[in-house]
Amino acid sequence: MNILHLIKVQRDQLSKAEAKVADEILAAPEEAMNMATAELASRAGVSDPMVSRFCRSVSCNSFPELKVQLAKALAHRASFISEAVSKGDTAHTVIEKRINSNQAALEYLRSHLDTQSIDAAVKAMSGARQIIIAGMGGAAAIAKDAQHKLFRLGIPTVAYDDHLMMRMAAAGASSKDCFLIFSVTGRTNAMIEIAELAKQSQVTLITITNPDSPLAKLADITITSGDELEDTTIYVPMTTRIIILTIIDIIATALALAQGPAAEAQLTKVKHSLDTTKRKASAERKTSKNSKP
Amino acid sequence: MNILHLIKVQRDQLSKAEAKVADEILAAPEEAMNMATAELASRAGVSDPMVSRFCRSVSCNSFPELKVQLAKALAHRASFISEAVSKGDTAHTVIEKRINSNQAALEYLRSHLDTQSIDAAVKAMSGARQIIIAGMGGAAAIAKDAQHKLFRLGIPTVAYDDHLMMRMAAAGASSKDCFLIFSVTGRTNAMIEIAELAKQSQVTLITITNPDSPLAKLADITITSGDELEDTTIYVPMTTRIIILTIIDIIATALALAQGPAAEAQLTKVKHSLDTTKRKASAERKTSKNSKP
DNA sequence: GTGTTAATGTTATTTAATTACAAGATAACA
DNA sequence: TGTTATCTTGTAATTAAATAACATTAACAC
Numbered sequence: 001m002n003i004l005h006l007i008k009v010q011r012d013q014l015s016k017a018e019a020k021v022a023d024e025i026l027a028a029p030e031e032a033m034n035m036a037t038a039e040l041a042s043r044a045g046v047s048d049p050m051v052s053r054f055c056r057s058v059s060c061n062s063f064p065e066l067k068v069q070l071a072k073a074l075a076h077r078a079s080f081i082s083e084a085v086s087k088g089d090t091a092h093t094v095i096e097k098r099i100n101s102n103q104a105a106l107e108y109l110r111s112h113l114d115t116q117s118i119d120a121a122v123k124a125m126s127g128a129r130q131i132i133i134a135g136m137g138g139a140a141a142i143a144k145d146a147q148h149k150l151f152r153l154g155i156p157t158v159a160y161d162d163h164l165m166m167r168m169a170a171a172g173a174s175s176k177d178c179f180l181i182f183s184v185t186g187r188t189n190a191m192i193e194i195a196e197l198a199k200q201s202q203v204t205l206i207t208i209t210n211p212d213s214p215l216a217k218l219a220d221i222t223i224t225s226g227d228e229l230e231d232t233t234i235y236v237p238m239t240t241r242i243i244i245l246t247i248i249d250i251i252a253t254a255l256a257l258a259q260g261p262a263a264e265a266q267l268t269k270v271k272h273s274l275d276t277t278k279r280k281a282s283a284e285r286k287t288s289k290n291s292k293p
Numbered sequence: 294m295n296i297l298h299l300i301k302v303q304r305d306q307l308s309k310a311e312a313k314v315a316d317e318i319l320a321a322p323e324e325a326m327n328m329a330t331a332e333l334a335s336r337a338g339v340s341d342p343m344v345s346r347f348c349r350s351v352s353c354n355s356f357p358e359l360k361v362q363l364a365k366a367l368a369h370r371a372s373f374i375s376e377a378v379s380k381g382d383t384a385h386t387v388i389e390k391r392i393n394s395n396q397a398a399l400e401y402l403r404s405h406l407d408t409q410s411i412d413a414a415v416k417a418m419s420g421a422r423q424i425i426i427a428g429m430g431g432a433a434a435i436a437k438d439a440q441h442k443l444f445r446l447g448i449p450t451v452a453y454d455d456h457l458m459m460r461m462a463a464a465g466a467s468s469k470d471c472f473l474i475f476s477v478t479g480r481t482n483a484m485i486e487i488a489e490l491a492k493q494s495q496v497t498l499i500t501i502t503n504p505d506s507p508l509a510k511l512a513d514i515t516i517t518s519g520d521e522l523e524d525t526t527i528y529v530p531m532t533t534r535i536i537i538l539t540i541i542d543i544i545a546t547a548l549a550l551a552q553g554p555a556a557e558a559q560l561t562k563v564k565h566s567l568d569t570t571k572r573k574a575s576a577e578r579k580t581s582k583n584s585k586p
Numbered sequence: 587g588t589g590t591t592a593a594t595g596t597t598a599t600t601t602a603a604t605t606a607c608a609a610g611a612t613a614a615c616a
Numbered sequence: 617t618g619t620t621a622t623c624t625t626g627t628a629a630t631t632a633a634a635t636a637a638c639a640t641t642a643a644c645a646c
Contacts, residue, residue: 015624033361037603048627052604064357064605066366068326075368091412094547099403102539103396110392119384132359138441145434241438241542245534246395254387308593340595344636356634357602440629 002070004029005111006058014057020044021054025070033070037063038093101290105226105239109246112224118247120221122254124204128178130156132203134166134194135182142182142244149252163190170197179203184225186213195219210245223247296362297322300351307350313337314347318363319576326363330356398519398532402539405517411540413514415547417497421471423449425496427459427487428475435475436539442545446552456483463490472496477518477533479506488512516540 004026011022024044025032032040037051044050053061060066101246125131131150133145147159160166163212173179179198186209195218198205207219216222226243297319304315317337318325325333325350330344337343344356353359382390418424424443428436433454440452453459466472472491476484478504488511491498509515519536 019624034358036601048602049604049627053625064360065327067357067361071361071364072368075365090408091415094410094550095406095408095543098402098543099399099539102535102542103399106396107401107541109391113388115383115385115388118388122384138438141434141438141441144437145431148431148434241538242395242535244621246392246536249395249534250388250391253391254382254384257382257387259527281543285570310594329632331632342596342635343594346594368624 002073003058003060004073010058010135014054017044017046017050018054018057020046021051022026022058029070029074033067033074040208101239102242105242106246109226109243112226113247114223114251114253117223118250118254121206121223121251122258123207124221125150125155125178125180125251125255128155128204129174129176131157131178131180132169132173133157133180133182134161134191135159135161135171136161136163136188136191138241139182139184142241142248143180146159146180146182146246146248146252149248150255153252153256155255163194165256166194167197170201170203172201173201175196175202175204177201177203179205180214181205181207181209181212181219182225182244183209183215184244186210186215186225188215191215208247226254295366296351296353296359297366307347310339310343311347311350313339314344314584315351322363322367326360326367336494340413368552372400394532395535398535402519402536405519406540406543407516410514410516411543411547411584414499414516414544415551417499417514418443418471418473418544418548419551420465421448421450421497423432424471424473425462425466426452426473426475427448427454427462427484429454429456429481429484430533432475432477432537435534435541436473439475439541439545440472442541443548446545446549448548456487459487460490463487463494463496466491466494466496468495468497470494470496473496474498474500474502474508474512474535475518476502476508477537478499479503479508479518481508481544484508485511501540 007026009024011019011026014022021040022045024040035043037048041048054064055061055066057081058066060069088145114242132145133143133150135141135146143159143161147157151157158169170179179201180197181191181195181198186192186207192215195205195207195215201217204221206221206223207215207225209215209219209225211222211224224245226240300315300319304312304319307315314333314337317333320503328336334341348354348359351359353362380483416564426436426440426443428439436452436454440450442490444450451462453462463472472494474484474491479485479500485508488498488500488508497514498510499514499516501516502508502512502518504515504517514576517536518540519533529545534563
């Protein structure tokens with residue numbers, strides 16, 4: 001856990017004066033990093049040694065060490081604020097801003113992804129007879145991607161983006177199956193309908209969606225899609241995509257580990273199946289070099 | 294530019310004693326960060342003030358400031374090394390490791406993404422009559438995702454994952470169109486064939502692929518897919534996915550900016566078209582609360 | 587060889603951070 | 617309600633760290 005989170009979490013268990021220091025740092029961590037104890041102390045309205053004591057309370061050995069921890073934490077977080085693109089931006093600026101946003105999104109995921117949900121999802125999927133994935137609209141590509149990643153592990157997996165196919169699949173599923181629904185907002189009527197059908201089939205229902213949504217309420221296991229994070233400006237509807245993809249990545253990786261050697265062998269087999277569709281690297285290079293002069 | 298790069302670059306222009314300090318820091322930056330001037334000085338075999346002077350030479354006002362800079366630089370770099378998952382990992386460890394890897398991948402992208410290629414791609418796509426996207430296998434989901442993102446901007450866009458459809462589209466394309474090919478390795482024979490067909494149609498060919506591949510050689514504009522980064526261990530075939538997705542994000546964002554108010558209006562229109570498919574947030578909450586007692 | 591400049595080390599000073607201690611506040615219990 | 621114990625905070629003192637000032641040495645030019 002990074003130092004800013006730690007401070008935030010411990011904030012209420014600190015003494016009054018220490019809490020003042022915590023607030024001062026949380027209010028302007030970037031600035032706090034470049035202050036001396038004396039300055040930070042006076043800003044927080046406490047005595048110098050309080051700052052030292054505060055450092056100890058948040059498990060740093062000294063104030064300079066706290067500064068280093070802050071720097072580490074801020075290196076990731078730096079971009080959370082006001083990284084929305086604007087009209088005059090050059091390509092270079094857009095690149096920087098979007099990469100920053102996406103890194104920040106991952107940082108958010110680090111502190112908000114629930115380990116237990118992941119564990120539960122992996123356990124359910126690991127023992128499933130088949131995994132059925134559903135996603136519409138923007139989530140259709142995600143569903144397809146998840147299917148591509150999971151079937152490689154040797155678990156029968158299908159992905160649907162068609163509402164009628166989803167209905168049939170949901171109705172026909174058994175209690176031995178896992179039904180995986182991707183929906184960023186969790187408010188699409190069509191998807192909620194599918195979830196209700198799936199529940200009637202006694203299937204284990206896992207949703208990657210907004211945890212406050214009606215869809216989430218129907219699920220056995222819910223993992224946050226980061227919808228609450230999404231910037232509402234029309235330019236930036238991308239953050240959740242990265243979050244969901246990383247969640248798939250995490251689940252697939254954990255699943256592969258849970259499956260053990262079997263999955264490993266399966267992955268190798270699937271990988272090698274593509275060998276004959278590829279052009280060889282060395283042969284190609286030689287040809288193109290020789291053909292020029 | 295981060296402080297480690299700076300030190301590396303300036304290393305040879307420093308005086309003999311300062312160079313010793315530089316070497317000591319570069320050899321073990323993580324440790325150097327936790328040392329006092331005196332210790333670093335003795336390790337480097339120089340006097341204490343040399344360390345202070347060294348800090349000035351690399352544009353830091355003090356040694357503590359250098360430490361902060363080092364912390365910032367290392368925060369990103371830290372995760373590159375040995376973050377591959379292994380058998381005993383808990384869910385929590387997998388989460389941390391995969392997030393670290395993905396953040397590191399974005400960091401890599403920041404320094405390796407070519408601004409000019411992005412600019413060129415945006416310019417070409419901005420003026421295109423239509424955009425045709427092709428991707429097979431793992432790239433099929435990516436292609437679909439890109440289509441979903443680009444058509445919202447008001448540019449006619451289609452995505453294909455079927456080889457025969459791609460052939461027809463490539464053969465039928467005109468010089469006013471953009472043909473976008475996603476292929477991580479750039480060695481899939483089927484995709485190379487499509488690229489050759491597309492070139493014959495005089496279309497502007499943009500590839501997101503390994504820049505050293507045969508596919509890249511055929512393209513008018515190439516953007517790296519990060520294939521060279523991909524961990525060859527079978528557990529981790531995910532990094533490129535994040536990179537490519539972020540590239541799409543960047544291009545779409547830049548494109549939206551380039552289109553100006555027209556794109557903005559279009560985005561709003563498309564967004565509102567979904568309104569009637571969604572369940573209202575407030576209404577739902579009330580219902581579910583009241584229905585319980 | 588001597589003067590000049592740049593580079594480094596030694597010593598001194600300043601600054602910053604923490605320890606030690608004392609005073610005050612707060613809570614617990616008689 | 618008073619008394620004691622504990623916990624919190626500030627003041628003063630100490631220590632440690634970093635830099636400035638100065639001295640020395642080394643390198644080079646003339």
